Amino acid sequence: MFQFTRLLLALAALAFLTLPAFAQDTAASGDAAAPSTVVVPEDLTPEQVDDLVARMSDDQVRALLLERLDAVAAKQDEVEPKKGLIASLIDTARAMVASWLDVIRKVPSLISLQAEAFANFGATFGAAGLGKLFGFTFLALAIGYAAEKAVGLWTRRWTRAVPGDAESDLRGAVSFLFRRFCREILGLIVFYYVLIFVGRQLLDEQQIAFAAPFVFYMIWFPRLGAAISRFVLAPERSSLRLVNVDDQWAKYLHRNLIGLFLLIGFTLFILRFNNLNGVPMAEMRLGFWLNTSIHIYIGLIAWTARKGLSDMMRGTDPDRTEFDERVADFYPYFAIGVSAVMWLVIEYLAATDNATLLAAAAGGAHFITMFWLLMAPAIDTLIRGLVRHLQPPMIGSGPVAERAHKATKRSYIRIGRVVAGVFVILMIANAWDIDLRNIAGAGTDAGGKVIQFFMIIAIGYILNEVVSLWINRRLAQEQTAAQTQDEEAGEGGGAGGSRLATVLPLLRVTAQVGIAVIFGLLALGALGLDITPLLAGAGILGLAIGFGAQKLVSDIVGGIFFLIDDAFRVGEYVDVGGTAGTVEKISIRSMQLRHHRGAVHTIPYGEIQKLTNYSRDWVIMKLKFTVPFDTDPNKVKKIFKKIGAEMMEDPIHKDGFLQPFKSQGVFDFDDVGMIIRGKFMAKPGTQFTIRKEIYNRVKRAFNEAGIDFARREVRVAIPGLDEAEHLSEEQKAAIGAAAGEAAAQQAEQQEGKK
Incomplete structure (x- = not known):
């Protein structure tokens, strides 16, 4: 290949260098004879190539170059065109059907080929060798089990303290179950390595090659599964159970999980055993039947225990969402679907003869994949349970604090879900020997680009949740501290929240939009x-938008400057051009005012010319009391002073006062009596409750002191009233009618003044 490439390059260079001379020769010679054909041998040394090029004419070089280029183009044209998606699916389906037909054809040979594997196994070792193999293996198992028991006796103090129940003492329950699990795992590790050490002393390498898979797959692997199941389900200790499942289903799932691990271990062992004894998997297709039985067993477990599995996925969290409920109800069918899909994946690999992935599957990669996919919802339930018990307590009290507490819990759960999802993907990739880091780092093919895409989305999602988590906690602190306004007074003017409580919601929206845009573009x-x-x-x-929505821009800019000036906060009572109410919500372009009678006013920032805030720092309330003209003002002043002193000592009301209630003396006179005014200074939001209590106490104190409130009266002067007892009934009725008419006229006059 190197010689051919060098020859081709040399010919091309020579052709371009001699092109002018070639043109001159052809012009001089006219219609010369066609160049003779040159046959180039395949195996040429570099020296022979140089000598051949030196002896060839320009026409011969060009002809040879064209011939080679035509050959390369023809070879490229012979490349098989790519098939479409439908054609590829049809070919895959045909291959899988052909594979299943091959399985059916080989059913009669299953027993004979398995017998052949056992016969080859016996022939390999002979009767004496088999006796030595089984005897020494049994002895090694006994020694390993004795070592495990010794370790169990040494570590039994780890599980002496048993907590009450998982609901009341989760930390104690998890600690006990984890210590028990570590004790079992330590025993299994000691058992395995002692067994291996003893086996190497008693058996040769050939015997170990058969004994080691049997011990690992048929003994150690099912016992490991039993330890994991015992840790999660605690079938004999319902009070320590970490998942929400009753005793019936806990014991059922524990038994069948051990059986499933046994079946998987047997499958992996027998396939390896047959390969070692001269019967490959492709000859008898026993792997198809064993793999199918495993997936059918999983489907039966999920279908039979679907109620228990749904309860386990549902958990005990009282703040479950509708999504959690649907996941819990769907989980048994999800388990059946995962089992069916993994079965099809293995059949696809077997039909397409993908050697690399089939080798990974033979090592149990599809079982690991299925395990982690089935564990994903269980991990989600575990995350919700841990968040429920480990989340910091609620900050403050009231509906705002409760909403913030639930939002914080959901953020923790979502972050945990993303981390768990990444962990599951990494475990599955590791099972199939797929290095996601190299694929993502290369980024040249579609797989690398997709991995980078999801990595960026996951990082952005976690960052968004962390920002929301921090803002929600700060918002809960600020809004809970500001919940002091009176909800029963039926008036506005309550205390507002802090400046952070007003700005944080806008900051959260801005941060979320910014994160979404940046990471979406990335x-x-x-x-x-x-x-x-x-x-x-x-x-x-x-x-x-800037040119076509100038009013919108004006509203947004106005809102920014209002927030910078700290003109209002959420919860404060303000008046905007005659529209009064409590600031209930702010957005980028407008604010919402809730009137104390329930009406909601939405006011864009750009329309606010003047804003009056009635809830900033302190409030002075002035109360008027009308008493008869003959009332002693000093007596009323002493009563007001006493009431103010008592309320300053009252544990219910004292924290709302900034200055005590006191008299301001006689304020005015009217046609009824004297108007005496009192005042107090209070914190915004408490003034209405204090005012109501002051009215009650003043009325009670006036009754005790014999002071009446002045009331409007109509007096009729009748000449000769001294002889009223001699009036007739008609005269008395006329007098009453006249008095009523006078009272009505006076009431009309008062209404006119208003």
Whole structure:
């Protein structure tokens, strides 16, 4: 190949260098004879190539070059064209059907070929060798089991302290189950390595090649599965169970999981055993039947225990979402679907004869994949349980704190789900010997680009949740601290939240939009898309919005400056051009005011010319009381002072006062009596409750002191009233009618003044 390449390059160079001379020769000779054909041998040394080029004419060089180029083009034309998706699917289906027909044809030979494998095994070692193999293997097992028991006695103190139940003492339950699990795993490790050490002393390498897979797949592997199942399900200790499943289903799942691990171990062992004894998998296709039986067994377990599995996935978290409920109900069918899909994957690999992936599957890669896919919802349930027990306690009290607490919990759960998803993907990739880091680092093929895309999306999602988590916690602190306004007074003017409580919601929205845009563009760039037109389009769109929506821009800019000036906060009572209400919500372009009677007013920032805030720092309330003209003002002043002193000592109301209630003396006179005014200074939001209590106490104190509130009266002067007892009934009725008419006229006058 090297010689051919060198020859081709030499010929091309010679042709281009001699092109002018060739043109002159042809012009001089006219219609010369055609160049003779040169036959070039295949095996030429570099020296022979140089000598051949030196002896060839220009016409011969060009003809040889054209001939070689035509040969290369013809070879490229012979490349088989790529098949479409439908054609590829049809070919795959035909290959799988042919594979299944081959399985059926080889059914009669299953028993004979398996007998042949056993016969080859016996012939390899002979009767004496088999006796030595089984005897020494049994002895090694006994020694390993004795070593495991010794370790169990040494570590039994790890499991002496048994907690009450998992619900009340999760930390204690997890600690106990983990210590028990570590004790079992340590025993299994000691058992295995002692067994291997003793086996190497008693058996030769050929015997170990048969004994080691038997011990690992048929004994150690099922016992490992039993330890994992015992840790998760705790079938004999319901009080320590980490998952939400009753005793019936816990014991059922534990038994059948051990049986499933046994079946998987037997499958892996017998296939390896047959290969070592001269019966490959392709000859008898026993792997098809064993693999199918495993997947059928999984489907039967999931179908039979679907209620227990749904309860386990549902968990005990009282704040379950509708998504959690649907996942719990769907999980048994998900398990059946995963089992069926993995069965089809193995059949596809067997039909297409993919040697690399088949080798990984023979090592149990598809079982590991199925295990982690089935464990993914269980891991999600575990995450929800851990978040429920390990999440910091709720900050403050009230509906705001509860909403923030639930939002924080959901953020922790979503972050845990992303981390768990990445972990599951890495475990599955490792099972199939796929290095995701190299694929993502290369980024040249479609697989690498997709991996980079999902990595960027996952990082952006986690960053978004972390930002939301921090903002929600700070928002809960700020809004809970500001929940002091009176909800029963039926008036506005409550205390507002802090400045952070007002700005944080806008900051959260801005951060989420920014993260989504930045990481979305990065993810599209990772897929190989040119994001420059998107950025240019965004700039043009921004200009269009700027020119076509000047009012919107005015509202947004006005809101920014209002927030910078700290003119209002969420929860404060403000008046905007005659529209009053409590600031309930703010957005980028407008604010919403809730009137104390329930009406909601939405006001764009650009329309606010003047804003009056009634809830900033402190509030002074002035109360008026009308008493008869003959009332002693000093007596009323003492009553007000006493009430103010008592309320300053009252544990219910004292924290709302900034200055005590006191008298301001006689404020005015009207036609009814004297108007005496009192005042107090309070924190915003507490003034209405304090005012209501002051009214109650003043009324009670006036009754005790014999002071009446002045009331409007109508007096009728009747000449000769001294002889009223001699009036007739008609005269009394006329007098009453006149008094009523006078009262009505006075009421009309008062209404007119208003």
